Structure formats: C-alpha cells, structure tokens
Amino acid sequence: xxxxxxAAIGELNVDVILNNIDGFPEMGKxxxxxxxxxxxxxxxxxxxxxxxxxxxKVCFVGMVGxxxxxxxxxxxxxxxxxxxxxxxxxxxxxxxxxxxxxxxxDRANLTYQGAMDIMGYDDIDKSVFExxxxxxxxxxxxxxxLLRDIDKVLDSAVKNxxxxxxxxxxxxxxxxxxxxxxxxxxxxxxxxNEKELQALTHTSSLEEAIEAVLPYLGCAMVVKMGSKGxxxxxxxxxxxxxESFLNKNVVDAIGAGDSFNSGxxxxxxKGYELExxxxxxxxxxxxxxxxxxxxxxxxxxxxxxxxxxKLFGRSLGL
Numbered sequence: 491x492x493x494x495x496x497a498a499i500g501e502l503n504v505d506v507i508l509n510n511i512d513g514f515p516e517m518g519k520x521x522x523x524x525x526x527x528x529x530x531x532x533x534x535x536x537x538x539x540x541x542x543x544x545x546x547k548v549c550f551v552g553m554v555g556x557x558x559x560x561x562x563x564x565x566x567x568x569x570x571x572x573x574x575x576x577x578x579x580x581x582x583x584x585x586x587x588x589x590x591x592x593x594x595x596d597r598a599n600l601t602y603q604g605a606m607d608i609m610g611y612d613d614i615d616k617s618v619f620e621x622x623x624x625x626x627x628x629x630x631x632x633x634x635x636l637l638r639d640i641d642k643v644l645d646s647a648v649k650n651x652x653x654x655x656x657x658x659x660x661x662x663x664x665x666x667x668x669x670x671x672x673x674x675x676x677x678x679x680x681x682x683n684e685k686e687l688q689a690l691t692h693t694s695s696l697e698e699a700i701e702a703v704l705p706y707l708g709c710a711m712v713v714k715m716g717s718k719g720x721x722x723x724x725x726x727x728x729x730x731x732x733e734s735f736l737n738k739n740v741v742d743a744i745g746a747g748d749s750f751n752s753g754x755x756x757x758x759x760k761g762y763e764l765e766x767x768x769x770x771x772x773x774x775x776x777x778x779x780x781x782x783x784x785x786x787x788x789x790x791x792x793x794x795x796x797x798x799x800k801l802f803g804r805s806l807g808l
Contacts, residue, residue: 500534501606503586536784540752559585610635745784750775
C-alpha cells in the first residue's frame with residue numbers, strides 16, 4: 491500500500507503579496523499597497539497544501555535554501571499536513587521568492603528562482619516513486635534542471651505504475667521548449683489553461699491547440715478557462731464543458747488554477763469519474779478566490795465543505 495496519495499514535485503518559494511495597490515509601478519516613482527501578506531508561494535506548493543487540506547495524503551519533493559524563507563516554506567507545508575520527508579535543503583542557494591502585485595483578478599509577478607532552479611532528477615530520493623499513487627508536476631519552465639530531466643522523472647513514474655498530472659504554467663522566457671509530442675503520452679491528466687495551451691502548441695485558437703495535442707494525450711486534458719469554466723477533453727476526442735462557480739466577492743485570484751488542480755487531482759486519486767473531478771476542480775478554483783493568497787481559503791475538509799455549501803449551495807463530495 492502506498493504511503494502517499496500524491497507526491498507534488500516542483501518549485502518552492504515564498505510569496506510577498508501586495509493588495510490594494512494605488513496604481514501600476516512607474517520608474518522613479520513610489521506607489522503604496524494597502525495590504526501585504528508573506529505566505530507560502532509557488533504553484534506546486536499551493537497545489538500540495540490545498541490537496542492536503544482537502545483530505546489527500548500529500549508529500550512534497552522540492553529544494554529550498556538553508557535560510558529563514560526555507561524554514562517558513564517547510565513549516566507552512568507541515569502546518570497544512572504536507573509531508574516534507576523529501577524536501578531538500580541546499581546550503582549553497584537561497585530559497586526562491588516572488589513579489590506578487592495583485593490587481594483585482596489579475597496580477598504581476600517578479601520572481602527570484604534560487605534553489606528551485608537547481609533541483610534535477612539526481613537530487614530526488616527515488617523511493618518517492620514507490621511510495622505514491624500519483625505525481626503532480628507544475629511550473630516546469632521555472633525549473634530548468636527539472637525540465638531538462640523530465641523524461642527521467644516520467645520514465646520512473648511509468649515504471650512504477652504511478653499516474654501523473656502536469657500543469658506546465660506559463661513560460662516566462664516564452665520559448666516553450668517542451669516536446670509535448672514526447673511528454674504528453676506519459677501524462678495521465680494534462681491541466682493547462684487556454685493561453686498556455688495555445689502558446690505551447692504555437693497555435694492561434696483554442697480549437698487548433700486542442701487538435702494539436704489530441705493525438706498525444708495519455709488519458710485526458712482539462713483546459714482551465716477562468717470565469718468561463720473548464721473543458722475536459724478525453725483521448726478519444728470526446729468533450730465535456732463545465733461552467734464555473736462564481737464568487738461575487740473576489741479577494742484575489744492568486745492560485746485559483748492551482749486550487750482547481752488540487753480539487754481535480756484529489757478527486758481523481760479517489761477514483762471519481764473525470765466529469766466529477768472537473769466539477770470539484772471548478773468549485774475549489776472558485777473557493778480559492780474567497781481569501782487572500784493561494785491557500786487562505788483551504789483550512790480543513792469540514793470547513794471547506796461548509797464554505798462550498800454556503801457560497802454555492804453544493805457539496806464538494808470529497
């Protein structure tokens with residue numbers, strides 16, 4: 491029996507989140523933010539923390555520096571119930587950090603990669619592939635060593651019968667140097683958003699992008715479409731669109747896509763039908779926007795369920 495439901499492999503950093511900002515930054519000028527929050531950041535960490543809060547047994551595979559931010563990251567993961575057995579502390583590199591300037595439902599980020607850019611396949615304790623049922627990968631373009639070694643990671647997962655989900659996230663360099671034709675057949679669930687999918691496939695429309703990846707899907711893809719909802723595309727070409735659950739009082743949208751992933755994958759590892767996983771993902775993505783930061787809305791399964799009932803009149807069903 492596997493020790494973990496999900497192993498999250500990816501980047502780790504802290505987020506310095508600035509809200510209620512009085513305009514966009516301008517060279518040579520000072521701007522003020524009304525609120526600031528120092529919290530656990532990174533897409534993969536937000537996913538892991540929220541999946542754990544939803545009741546999944548989660549461990550994290552990532553690298554931090556041996557510094558105060560690294561301590562904050564480790565303690566924050568553990569506080570959310572995420573196991574840090576596989577966390578790597580690098581004394582020669584600083585923990586990554588992101589300054590997040592939040593404007594309504596959008597944001598501008600500035601990131602120092604630090605240790606997250608160093609971790610490759612050789613740094614990973616290989617027992618993780620034997621101790622988990624599922625691996626979630628995210629933000630590959632933020633992690634050059636992991637991107638370089640992606641084939642080794644996927645081959646180890648396949649060898650051990652581990653299912654895999656992937657959310658590449660945006661490529662800051664906009665090079666999109668990922669051979670999706672080779673990678674996607676080993677990905678069980680692909681989780682891009684519209685813009686990322688089009689950029690990855692170098693296409694100008696969502697329909698063209700779907701057609702480009704369809705022959706290479708391992709099992710299915712879910713395209714996240716923000717406030718519109720999400721589109722499930724199975725390997726056989728069948729589709730299922732699910733409308734979003736809208737929160738009318740958005741605090742911020744930081745981590746909404748990662749929260750969708752956490753809901754979808756948490757349901758997937760329980761063996762739910764993909765359409766049900768998609769519905770749960772839509773709900774957790776919307777719940778994310780009810781509190782600041784990517785993890786603020788995710789406390790315990792009971793409180794998350796109560797919030798879903800209150801806001802949407804629906805049960806998560808996890």
